[in-house]
Amino acid sequence: MLSTAHRYFLEVVRTGSIKEAALRLHVAPSAISRQIAKLEDNTGALLFHRRPHGMVLTRPGELLADHTRRMSLESERVLRDIHSLGERGATTIRIGSNEAVARNLLPKAICLYRDHHADVAFQVQVASPLVIAQRLRDKIIDIGIAFNLAAHEGIDVRYERASPVRAIMAPHHPLSSRKRLSLATLKGHPIALTDSGTTVRLLFDSWQAADDESAFDVAFSSNSSSMIRSIVEAGHAVTLAGAITLNDALAAGSLVAIPIADAAFGTRTLQVQTATDARLSALSEAFLPVLIAELERRQAAA
Incomplete structure (x- = not known):
């Protein structure tokens, strides 16, 4: 559903070369050059720097590339929905x-x-x-x-x-009887955490960076929360998480959730x-x- 000019433009962006784009699209390089020139006339801006090693987007070209990618994704979504309606209603x-x-x-x-x-x-x-x-x-x-x-x-x-972060542990963990604890209390106890990019890890890393004392024992780290949960349920570590995603285990008594006193861990939603x-x-x-x-x-x- 993209215009020919936009399709050719995106292929040049992907390959960095009019010649390579022409090979992939099975058209003549001159046809791609004409469509790029047409877009530049329509936008009133230079879209590429023509360099010996290839085509490099200008700032206007970057803006058009971002817009065209979104158009392409939206077109694909619409086509999928139309196909689904046609095939299965x-x-x-x-x-x-x-x-x-x-x-x-x-x-x-x-x-x-x-x-x-x-x-x-x-x-x-x-x-x-x-x-x-x-x-x-x-x-x-x-x-x-x-x-x-x-x-x-x-x-x-x-x-x-609100979905505050809590300390999650097995009911037989030494800290499980606490009503509330500071994150510093977890020092000396093995911790299991999800990898970087999650809100829990961002909060933990920020708190740790501001702490001048001894480091935590992050014994387990994974991009799988299922693996982290298994380790914690077995009593090998404490993790940090929200109760809403663990209320089945909390209700069954296989895990315990303890509020964290440090204010930053209550800001998550x-x-x-x-x-x-x-x-x-x-x-x-x-x-x-x-x-x-x-x-x-x-x-x-x-």
Whole structure:
């Protein structure tokens, strides 16, 4: 659905060469040169620096490239939805989430929704909050569910609840009887944390950087919250997490959640997000209240 000029332009951006772009598109280099010149005439700006080693975007070219990529992604989304409607009378709702929310919260909401909309398909992508925000802006996903510490440009918050970070441990851990603890109390105890990019890791690293005393024993680190949970349930370490994604284990007594006294760990929220300039399908809009109701139910139980 992109114009020929925009398609040719993007291929030159990808390859950095008119000749290489022509080979990939199976057209003459002169045809690509004409389309680039046409875009430059229309925009009134030079889009590339012609260098001996290839084509390098100018600042106006970078702006047009970003815009054209978004157009391309949106075109792909529309075509997928049209194809789904033609093939199955269905559409796809694309969601971005962290692993714990995707594992513990989303399945119930999705299944409840599909009880009434059986033709709707779901695609769930697991990612960090910053990646979710970018994928929303790029129209790669429709809805984001993310823990956040601050607002993101170009993102609308459709639902938000406090989700403070707590110390999570097995009930037989030496600290499990505490009613409240400072993060410094965890020094001397093995800790298991998710990798960089998560809100928990950002808070922990920030707190540790400001601390002049001895370091923590971060004995386990992984991009899998499932692995971290297994280690903690076995009593080998303490982790930091929100209670909302662990309330099944907390209710069963296999884990204990203890509030952290340090104020920074109470600032985190759980958000349902959409892109500010996005137009959700009617089916995606109808899914939002089902999702929010499930989050409210889980929050009440946490």
